[in-house]
Amino acid sequence: xxxxxxxxxxRCRSVHVVAGLDPAYGGPSYLIPRLCDALSASGAEATVxxxxxxxxxxxPRRDLRFAQDFRHVPIARDMRLSRxxxxxxxxxxxxxxxxxxHGLWLMPNVIAGRAAQRAKKPFVVAPHGMLSTAAxxxxxxxxxxxxxxxxxxxxxxxxxxxxxxxQEHDEIRAFGLTNPIAVIPNGIDLPELTKQIGSVSxxxxxxxxxxxxxxxxxxxxxxxxxxxxxxxxxxxxxxxVGPEEVGHAAELKALAEQLGAQRIAIEGSVTGREKDFAYQxxxxxxxxxxxxxxxxxxxxxxxxxxxxISTKGAPWQGLEREGCGWWIDHGIEPxxxxxxxxxxxxxxxxxxxxxxxxxxxSHDFSWQHVARETxxxxxxxxxxxxxxxxxxxx
Numbered sequence: 270x271x272x273x274x275x276x277x278x279x280r281c282r283s284v285h286v287v288a289g290l291d292p293a294y295g296g297p298s299y300l301i302p303r304l305c306d307a308l309s310a311s312g313a314e315a316t317v318x319x320x321x322x323x324x325x326x327x328x329p330r331r332d333l334r335f336a337q338d339f340r341h342v343p344i345a346r347d348m349r350l351s352r353x354x355x356x357x358x359x360x361x362x363x364x365x366x367x368x369x370x371h372g373l374w375l376m377p378n379v380i381a382g383r384a385a386q387r388a389k390k391p392f393v394v395a396p397h398g399m400l401s402t403a404a405x406x407x408x409x410x411x412x413x414x415x416x417x418x419x420x421x422x423x424x425x426x427x428x429x430x431x432x433x434x435x436q437e438h439d440e441i442r443a444f445g446l447t448n449p450i451a452v453i454p455n456g457i458d459l460p461e462l463t464k465q466i467g468s469v470s471x472x473x474x475x476x477x478x479x480x481x482x483x484x485x486x487x488x489x490x491x492x493x494x495x496x497x498x499x500x501x502x503x504x505x506x507x508x509x510v511g512p513e514e515v516g517h518a519a520e521l522k523a524l525a526e527q528l529g530a531q532r533i534a535i536e537g538s539v540t541g542r543e544k545d546f547a548y549q550x551x552x553x554x555x556x557x558x559x560x561x562x563x564x565x566x567x568x569x570x571x572x573x574x575x576x577x578i579s580t581k582g583a584p585w586q587g588l589e590r591e592g593c594g595w596w597i598d599h600g601i602e603p604x605x606x607x608x609x610x611x612x613x614x615x616x617x618x619x620x621x622x623x624x625x626x627x628x629x630x631s632h633d634f635s636w637q638h639v640a641r642e643t644x645x646x647x648x649x650x651x652x653x654x655x656x657x658x659x660x661x662x663x
Contacts, residue, residue: 286381296565307640362388382423391650398562434584456636477551487557548573571626593626
């Protein structure tokens with residue numbers, strides 16, 4: 270069901286709460302502001318509330334950042350508490366239709382739910398993959414305590430949960446939550462293509478893995494798989510690019526040296542045009558992740574015209590259906606086999622696959638489509654009636 274965007278939607282103001290928007294937070298730092306832009310472009314004002322360096326209340330007020338309390342107090346600073354954010358939410362809540370929270374396990378995620386309850390407004394929670402088995406395995410004791418003491422009540426009383434894939438829907442149900450779930454994917458912008466086939470050396474072939482350098486990404490398996498096929502593919506090199514977490518980049522470098530890898534580069538984070546360049550000048554993108562709710566990097570690679578190998582830890586089975594990549598089992602052997610197959614293909618064939626992926630992103634993952642589905646959800650929550658097609662009750 271798609272509602273016509275009318276003057277009613279212009280009054281469909283929403284506030285989106287996230288703990289932080291630094292690039293180190295990964296996909297949400299791009300996705301949440303971009304969703305608000307798309308909603309506002311559809312005639313429904315949307316504003317982001319986050320914790321960070323405070324900024325002025327100006328223009329359409331789509332990005333408000335509030336000072337963090339206890340920044341210099343160990344343990345407390347990790348919770349990202351902001352009383353300024355709490356006061357602002359209480360001030361804004363009576364005049365918005367929906368409060369949409371993004372993420373779990375931090376105080377802004379709890380504050381958002383409490384503000385919605387006090388104002389009697391619909392409350393939407395997007396876990397962004399934080400309820401997957403793999404995600405819950407990190408700091409499990411801390412998460413159990415936080416859930417029991419603070420988060421359980423606000424999440425279980427949410428009007429609706431927001432999953433970005435069927436896989437995330439199933440993970441939420443497995444966690445034991447019974448709220449309605451709206452399955453609405455993330456959107457993607459298509460960058461301008463600057464790379465032309467044949468414009469770079471035929472002997473310079475690149476496999477790229479871009480994203481957070483964290484153990485849950487399965488990058489150690491990628492390093493191990495790469496070392497088994499590196500000698501047979503002397504024209505190829507592997508780039509692992511992204512912000513380091515928990516010292517994992519150093520661990521990967523040590524592993525690569527131990528295994529005798531010659532053509533692996535482990536690099537720091539890139540953004541903007543440099544990131545677009547990395548995607549477009551790669552022949553192949555690889556995501557060996559243990560678990561993702563969406564995996565924005567896959568969408569970004571496809572939008573850049575680059576084919577993808579992804580493990581089944583990410584919900585990208587459409588790669589094979591659309592002819593733009595491979596969706597493989599976990600493990601070193603399946604990854605090495607997929608790499609060997611892909612690296613044996615001509616650059617022109619890989620580029621043809623990548624362009625199929627770009628067309629898929631344009632058709633099914635446009636921000637206009639995502640905004641329309643999100644507005645359908647919001648209008649059902651505050652106006653009632655028949656639920657939109659994205660909402661599932663089981």
